[in-house]
Amino acid sequence: MKDVAVVGVGCVGFRPVTPELSYKELMFEAAMRAYEDAGVNPRKDIDAFITCAEDYWEGFSIFDEFVPDQLGAVLKHLFTVSADGLFGLITAYMLIKTGHFDIVAVEAHSKASDILTYEGIVNFAFDPIFNRPLGGHPYYVAGMEMNRYLCETGTTLEQCAMVAVKNKRNALANPHACYGANITVKDVLCSECQFYPLKKLEISPLSDGCIVTVLASEDVATKLTDKPVWIRGVGWCTETPCLETRDWGRAVYTELAAEMAYKTAGIKNPVKEIDFAEVCDMFAYKELQHLEALKLCRRGEAGNLVEEGVTQRDGELPVNPSGGMLGMGYALEASGLQRVLEAVLQLRGEAGKRQLPEVETGVVQTWRGIPTATGAVVVLSK
Amino acid sequence: MSEKIKEYPGHRIKTADLRAGLVPLIRYKPEAKFAFSAGAAMSRFLEELKNGRILASVCKKCGRIMVPPRTFCEICFKPVDDYTYVKDTGKINTYSVSFIAADASRVKEPTIVAVIELDGASPGMGILHKIGEIDWKEVKFGMRVKAVWKPPEQREGAITDIKYFKPLKEGEE
Numbered sequence A: 001m002k003d004v005a006v007v008g009v010g011c012v013g014f015r016p017v018t019p020e021l022s023y024k025e026l027m028f029e030a031a032m033r034a035y036e037d038a039g040v041n042p043r044k045d046i047d048a049f050i051t052c053a054e055d056y057w058e059g060f061s062i063f064d065e066f067v068p069d070q071l072g073a074v075l076k077h078l079f080t081v082s083a084d085g086l087f088g089l090i091t092a093y094m095l096i097k098t099g100h101f102d103i104v105a106v107e108a109h110s111k112a113s114d115i116l117t118y119e120g121i122v123n124f125a126f127d128p129i130f131n132r133p134l135g136g137h138p139y140y141v142a143g144m145e146m147n148r149y150l151c152e153t154g155t156t157l158e159q160c161a162m163v164a165v166k167n168k169r170n171a172l173a174n175p176h177a178c179y180g181a182n183i184t185v186k187d188v189l190c191s192e193c194q195f196y197p198l199k200k201l202e203i204s205p206l207s208d209g210c211i212v213t214v215l216a217s218e219d220v221a222t223k224l225t226d227k228p229v230w231i232r233g234v235g236w237c238t239e240t241p242c243l244e245t246r247d248w249g250r251a252v253y254t255e256l257a258a259e260m261a262y263k264t265a266g267i268k269n270p271v272k273e274i275d276f277a278e279v280c281d282m283f284a285y286k287e288l289q290h291l292e293a294l295k296l297c298r299r300g301e302a303g304n305l306v307e308e309g310v311t312q313r314d315g316e317l318p319v320n321p322s323g324g325m326l327g328m329g330y331a332l333e334a335s336g337l338q339r340v341l342e343a344v345l346q347l348r349g350e351a352g353k354r355q356l357p358e359v360e361t362g363v364v365q366t367w368r369g370i371p372t373a374t375g376a377v378v379v380l381s382k
Numbered sequence B: 001m002s003e004k005i006k007e008y009p010g011h012r013i014k015t016a017d018l019r020a021g022l023v024p025l026i027r028y029k030p031e032a033k034f035a036f037s038a039g040a041a042m043s044r045f046l047e048e049l050k051n052g053r054i055l056a057s058v059c060k061k062c063g064r065i066m067v068p069p070r071t072f073c074e075i076c077f078k079p080v081d082d083y084t085y086v087k088d089t090g091k092i093n094t095y096s097v098s099f100i101a102a103d104a105s106r107v108k109e110p111t112i113v114a115v116i117e118l119d120g121a122s123p124g125m126g127i128l129h130k131i132g133e134i135d136w137k138e139v140k141f142g143m144r145v146k147a148v149w150k151p152p153e154q155r156e157g158a159i160t161d162i163k164y165f166k167p168l169k170e171g172e173e
């Protein structure tokens, strides 16, 4: 079977608010940049389009009906993947692997600033009989998970805070990141304790933006670009939705998604074969938990990695050189494609001030946020 | 149903049982509020409605005059930056007469809803709105209609600044 590559990326954002643009205008801008980057005409060259959207984030029923115009997909083949953008990318990969599609575009966006009742929408994802009646801000789930993770692994509060410090500092070098800051561990630990033991500065704020990626089959990709970024492995997994039954200390969904992705990619020793990682850090501790699930270190060791500077941009295993979600903001279903965007730019050598030297292979991971236990992993190579 | 089972045991749930609360049901009203950014093109469109004008955008490549206006042409996939006005008159492309209200109750005065091809806009461009000042049986395909606007001081930059479209008599503009 032929390989699949990312041949184009386009991004608008990310910013805390975008009142001057409609979601359609946001998507059109990102799509235009991606198609320009890939050197394709969507009206002629692209075989299928995937939009990644959840109706409840959008405030529309059947949101994909509103998508074709701004992606150049009118009277073409478009559908929704109701999940994070990384699941859309994986779906596009599979479409191309069938041999029936040569070029597929994947779009994911966030217009979170249009949502007036964010907590209400997240609460709507809870079990209506057993959990929802308890009410409260849904992020207490993250507090409980962090607490159990720290208890099981011995990771310290300081180590979690270091993730926020690192990522916000990385974001200062990323023009697509709006939450860059030069802060200290003390700033993080002294910020408001919102969901014990989770502090305010360890929580990714919402952001608006859009990313479009263009994928192509091997033959087409090599014709379109000298810098294809190959999708070497993909994996995804969902644990039980039952908050009482799931594993609170480990991100099992990512362990199994990574196993699947590494198997397809033929990766036997991730520590040796992976040069950098872009992972979900929606809450600072999640970066550590996800690094362990990705087998980039042993369980309980991720805290030490950040403490020793291994995951810094100039460390042995840079993690979230983009600034992660703490730096770029939580962009709803576009979060996974934020990670892909950075990995693609790094592998092409186009990451500007934050370029990592000599990177060949990166791993990208996403989590679908509160209250899910769903994740996906993709391995990308030069 | 399995062929072996002729009848399930127990008794059927009746509407009265539901009303009496004999069947556990959890009621929940989601907190879902939004404020949609109209964006560059539609903001101008809404602003112009206050002036009693209908704004369109023009694609320089295919020449289409597009209502509602947009910042890109979905057919050419090119950015669009030219605007013009179209008339508040046009003709009925298709229509329906709704005798059922939003709550599914029967109404005495039906609502006539139509797609109106506006004068000055390209084919397939126009506005979906209500038709008034006419008995529904008189509505015809291709019938010429004109916008009936709210008084200027009542306009708020919404599609409802046009109350409805009314039929134009022959020779009227």
Ligand SMILES: [Zn+2]
Pocket: B059, B060, B061, B062, B063, B064, B073, B074, B075, B076, B077
């Ligand atoms: Zn055009």
